[in-house]
Amino acid sequence: MTAHPLAAHIASVLAIDPDSGAIDFGGTWTSWGQLAGLSGSISELVTRLDPEPTPRAGILLRNTPEHVAAFLGVLLAGGTVVVINPSRGDERTRDDIAALALPVIIGTGPDLDKLVAGSAATSVVRLEEIPADPVQVSEASEKASEKPSPEDASSPVAVHMLTSGTTGPPKRIELSYDMLAHSVLGEPGKRIEVPTKLSSGAAIVNAPLVHIGGIYRILQCIVAARPFALLGRFDLDEWARAVRTHRPKAVSLVPTAVRMVLHSELTRDDLASIKVVTSGTAPLSVEDSEAFTDKFGIPVLTSYAATEFGGGVAGWSLPDHKRYWADKRGSVGRASGGAQLRVVTEDGTVLAPDEPGLLEVKPGQLGPDADWIRTTDLGKLDEDGFLWILGRADQAIIRGGFKVIPDVVRDAIESHPAVAGASVVGRPDDRLGETPAAVVELRPGSTATTEDILAHLGSRLARYEVPTELVIVDTIPRTPSGKADLRAVRDQLAGATR
Numbered sequence: 266m267t268a269h270p271l272a273a274h275i276a277s278v279l280a281i282d283p284d285s286g287a288i289d290f291g292g293t294w295t296s297w298g299q300l301a302g303l304s305g306s307i308s309e310l311v312t313r314l315d316p317e318p319t320p321r322a323g324i325l326l327r328n329t330p331e332h333v334a335a336f337l338g339v340l341l342a343g344g345t346v347v348v349i350n351p352s353r354g355d356e357r358t359r360d361d362i363a364a365l366a367l368p369v370i371i372g373t374g375p376d377l378d379k380l381v382a383g384s385a386a387t388s389v390v391r392l393e394e395i396p397a398d399p400v401q402v403s404e405a406s407e408k409a410s411e412k413p414s415p416e417d418a419s420s421p422v423a424v425h426m427l428t429s430g431t432t433g434p435p436k437r438i439e440l441s442y443d444m445l446a447h448s449v450l451g452e453p454g455k456r457i458e459v460p461t462k463l464s465s466g467a468a469i470v471n472a473p474l475v476h477i478g479g480i481y482r483i484l485q486c487i488v489a490a491r492p493f494a495l496l497g498r499f500d501l502d503e504w505a506r507a508v509r510t511h512r513p514k515a516v517s518l519v520p521t522a523v524r525m526v527l528h529s530e531l532t533r534d535d536l537a538s539i540k541v542v543t544s545g546t547a548p549l550s551v552e553d554s555e556a557f558t559d560k561f562g563i564p565v566l567t568s569y570a571a572t573e574f575g576g577g578v579a580g581w582s583l584p585d586h587k588r589y590w591a592d593k594r595g596s597v598g599r600a601s602g603g604a605q606l607r608v609v610t611e612d613g614t615v616l617a618p619d620e621p622g623l624l625e626v627k628p629g630q631l632g633p634d635a636d637w638i639r640t641t642d643l644g645k646l647d648e649d650g651f652l653w654i655l656g657r658a659d660q661a662i663i664r665g666g667f668k669v670i671p672d673v674v675r676d677a678i679e680s681h682p683a684v685a686g687a688s689v690v691g692r693p694d695d696r697l698g699e700t701p702a703a704v705v706e707l708r709p710g711s712t713a714t715t716e717d718i719l720a721h722l723g724s725r726l727a728r729y730e731v732p733t734e735l736v737i738v739d740t741i742p743r744t745p746s747g748k749a750d751l752r753a754v755r756d757q758l759a760g761a762t763r
Contacts, residue, residue, distance in 0.1 A: 270456070271423070271446040271488075272340050277459040278490045279304065279337075285463055288330045289494040289507070295330040297463075299395045303331065306398055307338025307371070307390070314388040314404065315368040319421040320344040323365060325351040325358075325372030325380065326474040328497045331392040333483055335371050335399075336474065340423060347425040350475040350745065351376045368405060377402065420444075426477055428572045438572045440477075447630040448576035449484045452603060457488065464491035467511040471496040471504055471522070473745040477572045478546055482517060499747075501525050505535060512538035519747035520549040521686055523565065527557045528685065528708050536561050541583060545570055546746045548654060550676045551595045564590075569597040569654060573638065574628040578604035579652050589651070596651040603629025607637070608646050618648045621655055643670070660751075662691035662699045667729040669701050674732065677725040678703060681718055683711035686741050688749035692734060692758065702734035704757050706741045713737075736761040 268276070283298025311322045322339045324346055326332050339346045347367060351358055358380050362370065370381055371390045381389060389402040420443035428436050450456040468486050470493050472479035486493040494507040499522050508516070516539055518526065523544055526536075542557070545568040554565040564587075568580030581590075581598035600606050605627040608616045616622045624644035625637045643655040656670035663669075671689035678687040685708040691699040707713060715735050722731050738761075742753035 268341075268343060269420075269423075269442040269446070271442050271450065272343060274450065274459055274488055275337055276341055278487055281460065281490055282463050286492055288333065289467065289492070289511070290330050291497075291503075295395050300330065300334050300337070303334035303395055303399065304338040304341055307335050308341040310390055310399060310401065311339055311342045311344050311369055314390075314401075315344070317368075318343075320369065321347055321367055321425075322369040322371055323347040323349050323362065323367040325349045325370070325376040327351065327373070327376075328470075328474055328479070328495055329373075330395055330495065331373070332474060333495065334395065335392060336480070336483070337487065343421070345422045345425055348427045348475055348480075350427055351380060352475075352745070355379060368408075371399070424480060426480075426572050427475065440572075440575045443632075444575035444630040445484065448481060448602070449488050452629070460490040462490070464489055466513060467491065468493040469496070469504065469507045469511065469513055469516055470494070471499045472517065472519070473498070476546075476744075476746045477570070477576075478517070478519075478746060481576060499525075501529055501531075505529075505531055508536060508539065514538060514540045515543065517543045517545075519546045520544055520553070521547075521743065521747045523549060523557055524553055524679075524685060527553060527560060531561075533561050536563060539563050541566055543568060543580070545577065545580075547748045548672050548676070550679060552676075552680050555594070567597045568601075569652060571640070574604075574626065575630040576628075577601055578626050578628050579606060589649070593647070593649075593651045596647075596653050598652065599650045600652075601629075606646060606650075606652055608644055609639075616645075619645055621645045623658060624652070624654070660691075662701050664694075664700050664729050665697040667727075669730050671701065674701055674703065674722075674726060674730055677722050677730075678705060678718060678735075680725065681713065681721045683707050683713035684718065685709075685711075686749075688741050688751065688754045689732065690751055690754055690758070692755075694733075700733040701730065702736075702758050703732040704736050704738045704741055704754055706738060734758060734761075 279297055279301035285297055286294035287297040287300045288295040311320050320342055322344055324335050326348055336346055367387055369388045373392050377391055386405050386407040388405045391400040391402050420441040422439045423442040423445050424440040426438045426440055468491050470482045472482050494511055496503055542563055542565045544565055549567055557565050566581040568577045570577040579598050580601050607625050608622040609625055610622050624640045624642045627635050627637050641657055641659040643658050645653050656672040660671050661668050674689045675687045678684055684705055686706045687703055689701050689703045692702040694700045738757055742750040744750050
């Protein structure tokens with residue numbers, strides 16, 4: 266079978282300069298040759314253990330060079346990476362693995378021992394630290410349940426991606442090879458060529474591999490033959506070390522990380538190489554964006570994406586930011602990557618510019634014949650095509666007939682100088698139906714009382730928007746993408762009011 270252009274591109278890049286460094290992990294470099302060697306071993310194992318046209322392999326993904334190699338190895342085999350998050354909780358992860366009935370599972374020894382029960386239909390592969398080869402722990406004696414092939418056999422599923430599950434149980438989204446290729450290589454006919462030499466600068470990847478942002482960043486670096494520093498998770502000191510060492514011109518930070526950097530002791534000199542910060546996955550307030558630019562002299566370019574789209578569909582460009590930010594502040598930018606955007610009513614009527622409604626997207630990654638996808642996001646588009654995300658329609662709190670948008674309340678809370686982060690959810694109320702409730706995380710070294718924060722909100726919110734419960738917590742529970750885990754937040758609130 267002929268390799269997909271994305272897999273062929275990856276294989277070519279891995280062979281450009283085997284002796285040079287590919288991944289800086291905690292100050293130790295993995296070479297391109299070592300990455301290619303482990304990727305090749307995984308590819309051979311997966312092909313042999315699941316001899317289907319599109320073999321499936323579940324990977325208990327963590328941010329290490331070995332897991333990057335395993336991910337690339339499955340793609341080189343023309344297979345499907347089934348993303349498994351080993352940090353979701355042991356019981357939930359074991360149930361997830363059992364339900365998936367995978368022919369192959371790949372992970373490190375501790376994760377396999379804790380999370381993977383023996384199954385006659387599953388082969389198990391253990392990852393060792395590079396440069397050691399992977400170890401086949403067991404081989405299936407029975408055939409795993411077959412996964413239906415996608416209708417478009419010309420573009421098999423590359424990644425079976427687990428969404429973050431901020432509002433309910435996570436669901437799995439199928440991302441095809443064509444979708445990923447469109448996102449990282451460009452449109453068919455306009456795709457980037459395979460580089461003939463390695464990129465001179467190194468990037469920084471701090472997004473988790475269990476999230477589409479992490480996978481997207483890794484693939485961006487690989488296809489561009491760009492070395493990168495890989496962080497196990499976002500740690501301010503480790504990130505700052507990587508910035509000073511590699512001096513990247515652009516970095517990507519989720520909003521919580523933007524706030525951590527903003528309120529840290531880092532200076533303009535520490536971030537001197539950075540010309541632009543991109544930010545997505547969750548809303549970033551205008552105040553935080555502008556405060557970051559004021560402190561460091563670096564523009565923050567927000568974007569809008571979703572796992573279902575296989576990448577971004579809207580964002581700010583640097584020229585747009587220079588020209589329009591003063592008039593369009595708060596927007597997430599304009600359609601990108603060939604995407605089309607529109608705002609509609611519940612019955613599908615397309616709304617005029619500046620009228621709020623439900624956002625619908627036709628992602629460029631799905632091709633010109635794609636259907637419109639209705640999101641659960643409330644938004645508006647202006648005459649110049651700039652998009653504002655106003656909140657989630659499925660998270661709106663109806664308080665005595667008044668609609669409260671949690672993101673509006675959260676922004677107001679986070680404008681308090683002592684607040685590091687906040688999350689707002691609806692709580693049942695016998696008289697009003699629902700009222701807003703919030704958990705608040707303070708900045709290290711800062712002090713503020715519930716009364717202080719509520720007083721701060723008095724001039725910023727309507728009376729019906731002010732939370733009826735506000736609890737200060739040590740840490741807000743978050744998903745791998747940096748969004749607040751709303752189910753866990755509700756548990757925090759319930760525990761605080763018992």
